[in-house]
Amino acid sequence: MGPKEGDKHTFLGFDLSTQKLKAILLNAKLDVIASAEVKFDTDLPEFRTTGGANPGLNKFEFFVQPVMWIKAMDIILDRLVISEADLSTVAAISGSAQQHGSLYWSKHGITALENLDPTKFLHTQIDDSAFVVNRTPIWMDASTVKQCIEMETAIGGHTEMLKISGSKCYPRFTGPQIRKIYQQRTHAYEDAQRISLVSSFLATLFLGKVASIDYSDASGMNLLDIREKTWSKACLNACAPDLEQRLGTPVSSTAVLGNVADYFVQRFCFPATCKIVACTGDNPSALAGMLVDKNWLSLSLGTSDTLMMSLEEPPNLEEGHVLCHPTEQDTFMGLLCFRNGSLVRESINKSEVGGNWQMFNELLESTPRGNFGNLAVHFNEMEIIPKAKGTLRWNKDMQPNSPDAAKGIIKFRSPQIEIRALIEGQMLHHRAIAEDMGFHFITETKILATGGASVNKSILQVISDVFNAPVYIQMGSEAALMGAAYRAAYGYFIHENQAQHPDAPRISYRDYILSLTPNHLQLVCEPNKDSEQIYGPLLQRYRDMAITLEANQAT
Ligand SMILES: Nc1ncnc2c1ncn2[C@@H]1O[C@H](COP(=O)(O)OP(=O)(O)O)[C@@H](O)[C@H]1O
Ligand SMILES: O=C(CO)[C@@H](O)[C@H](O)COP(=O)(O)O
Numbered sequence: 001m002g003p004k005e006g007d008k009h010t011f012l013g014f015d016l017s018t019q020k021l022k023a024i025l026l027n028a029k030l031d032v033i034a035s036a037e038v039k040f041d042t043d044l045p046e047f048r049t050t051g052g053a054n055p056g057l058n059k060f061e062f063f064v065q066p067v068m069w070i071k072a073m074d075i076i077l078d079r080l081v082i083s084e085a086d087l088s089t090v091a092a093i094s095g096s097a098q099q100h101g102s103l104y105w106s107k108h109g110i111t112a113l114e115n116l117d118p119t120k121f122l123h124t125q126i127d128d129s130a131f132v133v134n135r136t137p138i139w140m141d142a143s144t145v146k147q148c149i150e151m152e153t154a155i156g157g158h159t160e161m162l163k164i165s166g167s168k169c170y171p172r173f174t175g176p177q178i179r180k181i182y183q184q185r186t187h188a189y190e191d192a193q194r195i196s197l198v199s200s201f202l203a204t205l206f207l208g209k210v211a212s213i214d215y216s217d218a219s220g221m222n223l224l225d226i227r228e229k230t231w232s233k234a235c236l237n238a239c240a241p242d243l244e245q246r247l248g249t250p251v252s253s254t255a256v257l258g259n260v261a262d263y264f265v266q267r268f269c270f271p272a273t274c275k276i277v278a279c280t281g282d283n284p285s286a287l288a289g290m291l292v293d294k295n296w297l298s299l300s301l302g303t304s305d306t307l308m309m310s311l312e313e314p315p316n317l318e319e320g321h322v323l324c325h326p327t328e329q330d331t332f333m334g335l336l337c338f339r340n341g342s343l344v345r346e347s348i349n350k351s352e353v354g355g356n357w358q359m360f361n362e363l364l365e366s367t368p369r370g371n372f373g374n375l376a377v378h379f380n381e382m383e384i385i386p387k388a389k390g391t392l393r394w395n396k397d398m399q400p401n402s403p404d405a406a407k408g409i410i411k412f413r414s415p416q417i418e419i420r421a422l423i424e425g426q427m428l429h430h431r432a433i434a435e436d437m438g439f440h441f442i443t444e445t446k447i448l449a450t451g452g453a454s455v456n457k458s459i460l461q462v463i464s465d466v467f468n469a470p471v472y473i474q475m476g477s478e479a480a481l482m483g484a485a486y487r488a489a490y491g492y493f494i495h496e497n498q499a500q501h502p503d504a505p506r507i508s509y510r511d512y513i514l515s516l517t518p519n520h521l522q523l524v525c526e527p528n529k530d531s532e533q534i535y536g537p538l539l540q541r542y543r544d545m546a547i548t549l550e551a552n553q554a555t
Contacts, residue, residue, distance in 0.1 A: 010086070011492065013485030014076075014095035015478070016202050017282050018138070018303035019052035019452075021072040024477050025085050026485045030517040032476045034085035038072040051303060051343050053140050060171070060382065062140035066103050066131050066201070071123040073205060077268055088269040092492035093206055093260065094277035096285030096484040097198035098303075099220045100172045101138040104131055104181065104192040105210060113208055118266035122205065132188040137177045138198075139304070140339070142382050144176035147183070151175060151222060154238035159316070165235060166219050166226040166314060166322035166332070170384065175222035175239045182240035195246045197221075199279040206276045208261025214253040216284035216333070219323035224250060226314060226324050226332065253280045253288070253326040254487050254509060256495045277491030282480040283308055284326035286450055287333050289483030290474060291510055291520065295444045297434065299463065300479070301453035305341035305426070307434050309334045319385045320437045327487070327509035336433055337384055341426070342453050344378045348422050352415035361458035363416035364423060369465055370534045372396060374412055376421035377429065377545050385433050388550045393421060400544040406552055408545075423459055427466040428535065428542035435539075445469045448521065450479035457524060464525040468532045471525040482520075486513050 007028035015022045019041065025034040038044070040052045047068040048054065054063050080087065105113075109130025116125055128134050137143075148169035152158045158168040169176055174197065182189040194210040197218075203211035218224040218231075223239060225232040229250065236243045251257070260274040280288070286300050287308050298308040311332040314322040325331040346355075353359040373396025382389045392408040399405060412418045435441070447469050449460055454473055464471045476482055490509050497504060514520075 008089050009091040009492075010089045011485045011488040012087075012090045012093045013481050013483070013488055014093070014202055014279075015282060015285070015481045015484060016069060016072075016095065016097040016198055017052075017480065018098050018140070021069065021076050022478070022481050023076050023080055024481045024485050025080070025090070026489065030486065030489060030513070034080060034083050035477065036076050036079035036083060038075045038079070040068060040072065043075060044068050044071055053138055054135075056135065056141070056143070058143060060142040062138055063135035064101070064138050065128075065134055066136050067123055067126075067128055069198075069201070070126050070205070074121045074123055081268065088271060090270055090274050092256075092275040092277055092488040094484045094488035094491065095199060095202040095279035096282045096480040097202050097279060098139055099197070099199075099217060099281035099283060100174050100177070101136055101198040102174050102177055103136050103196045103198070103201045104133040104188065105194045105196065106130055106132045106191060107193050110193055110210060113204065113210070116208060116261060116263035118263050126205075132191045133181060133185065137180075139172045140381070141177065142171040144171040144180045147176035147179040151179060151235070151238040155234045161222060161235070162316055162318075164225050164232045165222045167222060167320070168318075169222050172384075173220055173222045175235060178243065179239045189240060192246060194248065197281075199281055203257060203276055203279040206260055206264065207258050208263060210248065211257050211276070212248050212251040212255070212278060214255070214278040214280045214326075215250055215324035216253045216326040217281035218250045220281060220321065223247070224324075226322060229324060251278050253278050253284065254491045254494065256491050275488075275492050275495060277488045279484070280326050280487070283335050283337075284323060284333060285483035285487070286479040287483070288326045288487055288509070289479035289481070290448050290450070291513055292448055295442070296446050296448055297439065297467070297469070298448045298450070298479070299430070300451040301341060301449060301459070302451035303342050305338040305430060307336040307430060307439075309439060315438060317437055319433075326483070327490070334437065334439070336430070336437060338426075338430060338433075339381055339384050340379050342451075344380050344426070345422065345453060345459075347380065348378070348419060352418055357456060360419060361456065364419050364458045364462070367416045367420040369528065369531070370538060371417060371420040371424055374417050374421045375428070375538065375541060375545065376412075376418070376425045377542070377549055378422055378425065379549065386546055386550045388546070388553050390549055390552060392545050392549045394541070394545055400548065405548055420462075423462045424466065424538070425542065425545075427463050428539055429546065431467055432539055432543055432546070441467065441469065447471045448479070449473055452478075454478075461525045464527045465531040466535050468527045468535065470523055470527065472521045472523050475520050475522055489513070489516075
């Protein structure tokens, strides 16, 4: 089942997330043998992104120029070559990407994709004219409230929408975003030959033709019937005309889509037989990379903070999302996304200690759990759940119904209190919402942390205490990236095995990957004994603050 002695096959995974494009190469035993990354803000300053995104002209709009991602691909492939990664051994490629963003291919773009000249960079061939919309909306865009209401109304209300698609309409979801393009840029919509998600765009580049969207990432569009795994006619009709032909047929997240385009064979020496496995969203890919069972709560601390869990049955959640599971056929995953994650931590780090994480951690650790009753909620941008924007700081004397509770206090008296109030506030928020969504914390609950901030042990200790559960991290690299390379390995294995032994039973993804890499987790923090005593009551305090902040929106 595993790799044969001397097996030289390698598997390449990409993660095109909000702030970076990352790549990882695994050998046949799934050990990391090469990696590279391109940071958009600093490596591609000509696109003037902050945190990987550009704010739009109108309120709540955020976009990216797709050519930035293509340029990043040119650079990262060169960086892999410079690091002496042998791309001639790559048996399969897959990827993961920020969810919900959409790209609109022009006729010219599709022709360019199919006729790539290996002597030139990708970005000089797939340039602005390859897309009919050059300011591609990404997940941070929250400007489609109107379209959400229209889509839900058209199909009979938000309950119907969440029953079909796993989520009520959220402004960042792709369906409402496509509807906005259709309404405000009708000619561009009509000229769009195909529409890709960011993940399927990644597969598209390597295939040299527009790639299928996978079931898991398709679940973040308000367009897929998550039980049938087909586009919902009702949702498509509520969104925009002639949409199905623009989306193509969705496929399994481990499906082999075809061989790598000749461009990559000629330019980077990929083997002509190298398989492209469907790419998926970064959160489903992180779940695929973690290989954990139902007692685990996965927490990604990327640009956004997200909580993920496996679900046997899809519950009808009022808030939050149910997605098709990326690697198990009749299973689902629960997802909660919090917009105010790393960028808020970064801004407090900057304002309090000049951007020095080591100093940030020293101050965090110098304060006691519970922070003398000082707690903060920082929603710098409109949060997803609850829908609120603003900052609120309470000290221990503040009463929820006192006249100054809505304003809170302006600033805490020291940076260390400010820092702990931020981190405890964020994690209490995440726990409160997870509980509201029906996640039961039991003694067996374990947390697996990933994403950029999961290197920070001081933050992980607060998580362990607030959730009263041990925290683990993934060995090798971040889970979304590992998930991409693992899916490449599994997709390749199944494809080859089926060709050679068509009647053999299909081994599950988890069994296959765990047979190659059994010890992929590392315990980093355990909760202190008095954690529940401290954070149980603070959870209610956080809820009072969130309710106050939400009420502030209306005033
Ligand atoms: N030592 C650290 N402590 C806390 N946060 C960190 C640390 N190092 C990096 N980060 C955070 O990680 C974030 C990037 O995470 P990453 O998962 O790479 O983002 P994305 O995948 O969304 O592009 C940065 O915004 C940064 O604030
Ligand atoms: O919108 C969501 C999930 O619903 C975000 O989680 C994006 O998928 C961006 O991911 P990161 O770049 O923050 O990892």
